[in-house]
Amino acid sequence: MIVMEDKFNIVLPYKTYVALGNFDGLHIGHMELINKTIEHAKKNNVKSMVYTFKNHPLSIINRSLAPKIILDNNTKIQCLNEIGIDLVNLVPFDYEYMNIEPRKFIELLINHYNINGITVGFNFKFGKKNSGNVKLLKELSIEMGFELNIIDPIKIDEDIVSSTYIRNLISNGYIEKANKLLYSELSLSGKVIEGKKFGNKMGFPTANIEFDQSIIIPKAGVYYTKVQYKNKFYKGITNIGYSPTVDGKNFTIETHILDFQENIYGKDIKISFISRIRDEIKFNNIYELMEQLNKDKNFAYKQ
Ligand SMILES: Cc1cc2nc3c(=O)[nH]c(=O)nc-3n(C[C@H](O)[C@H](O)[C@H](O)COP(=O)(O)O)c2cc1C
Numbered sequence: 668m669i670v671m672e673d674k675f676n677i678v679l680p681y682k683t684y685v686a687l688g689n690f691d692g693l694h695i696g697h698m699e700l701i702n703k704t705i706e707h708a709k710k711n712n713v714k715s716m717v718y719t720f721k722n723h724p725l726s727i728i729n730r731s732l733a734p735k736i737i738l739d740n741n742t743k744i745q746c747l748n749e750i751g752i753d754l755v756n757l758v759p760f761d762y763e764y765m766n767i768e769p770r771k772f773i774e775l776l777i778n779h780y781n782i783n784g785i786t787v788g789f790n791f792k793f794g795k796k797n798s799g800n801v802k803l804l805k806e807l808s809i810e811m812g813f814e815l816n817i818i819d820p821i822k823i824d825e826d827i828v829s830s831t832y833i834r835n836l837i838s839n840g841y842i843e844k845a846n847k848l849l850y851s852e853l854s855l856s857g858k859v860i861e862g863k864k865f866g867n868k869m870g871f872p873t874a875n876i877e878f879d880q881s882i883i884i885p886k887a888g889v890y891y892t893k894v895q896y897k898n899k900f901y902k903g904i905t906n907i908g909y910s911p912t913v914d915g916k917n918f919t920i921e922t923h924i925l926d927f928q929e930n931i932y933g934k935d936i937k938i939s940f941i942s943r944i945r946d947e948i949k950f951n952n953i954y955e956l957m958e959q960l961n962k963d964k965n966f967a968y969k970q
């Protein structure tokens with residue numbers, strides 16, 4: 668898979684079939700769209716391409732409305748590679764880009780990426796002030812001669828699946844439901860940093876993770892997690908919150924990795940959230956906390 672960050676500077680030497688969108692999270696709606704793009708690209712003997720953004724458009728259009736991101740770019744690239752996309756364009760979204768008129772945008776796509784076809788969702792909007800829509804795309808596809816695929820809404824129960832819908836699930840702790848809608852389980856990657864070193868004394872050493880502030884964090888509480896370190900997987904119990912029993916001041920994400928004794932300060936780990944175990948509790952003393960931690964650990968062993 669080729670990854671590029673091109674803002675209409677290059678001209679591709681081959682034809683492409685392009686999926687357009689933000690694709691944060693890579694949910695089942697996005698998957699339908701991306702799989703259809705690959706299918707059509709193969710049928711037409713051209714390359715499949717995901718055209719998306721390096722930064723969320725709202726981070727430029729209206730910073731105060733910019734959401735926390737579900738999937739970091741590295742993980743998104745890895746997933747798209749697994750799915751079988753030929754090219755990914757992670758476009759840096761900036762002020763100049765924001766002001767491209769819809770018709771001009773499609774002209775640029777055609778001139779630079781040799782477009783054979785485009786796939787978008789039913790509600791796709793594009794171009795300056797989001798003024799381009801599916802109706803305009805239909806007109807342009809006839810005028811400019813490219814194939815157009817519109818994907819019908821993918822729903823869960825009566826709700827249309829969207830990145831916003833999934834962000835709400837995550838913020839409210841509904842990890843299992845969010846995971847059912849995502850291509851891969853919700854995860855956080857980062858470096859292990861030093862904590863208060865109190866966990867060790869309780870017999871529950873924890874890996875505190877340095878997390879990216881732009882990434883969405885599940886609701887505070889305790890989660891059953893899967894931890895990846897150096898291509899090996901371990902069970903974990905992860906606490907998100909303020910540790911009110913012992914500290915109450917700093918917000919941390921810390922994981923006790925089961926059956927693991929290595930010193931991993933400074934090393935990168937990936938935590939995948941599997942299910943929510945409970946709320947964070949302010950215990951009367953650390954003995955009560957330790958008793959609960961043993962229960963959490965036994966829960967994880969049974970999974
Ligand atoms: C699985 C797990 C569950 C936890 N649950 C709670 C809790 O309910 N209440 C609380 O005050 N602290 C909780 N903690 C935080 C501990 O108090 C914390 O791990 C300990 O203070 C060690 O911190 P340190 O890593 O900074 O040394 C939990 C930690 C883990 C790993």
Ligand SMILES: Nc1ncnc2c1ncn2[C@@H]1O[C@H](COP(=O)(O)OP(=O)(O)OP(=O)(O)O)[C@@H](O)[C@H]1O
Nearest residue numbers: 688689690696787788790791820821828829830831
């Ligand atoms: N549930 C869905 N069914 C079909 N197509 C979808 C669905 N969700 C998104 N799409 C399409 O996938 C592409 C990328 O969607 P995009 O990430 O921009 O929006 P979204 O998933 O609805 O998230 P947001 O909540 O941020 O609007 C768009 O073309 C969009 O129309």
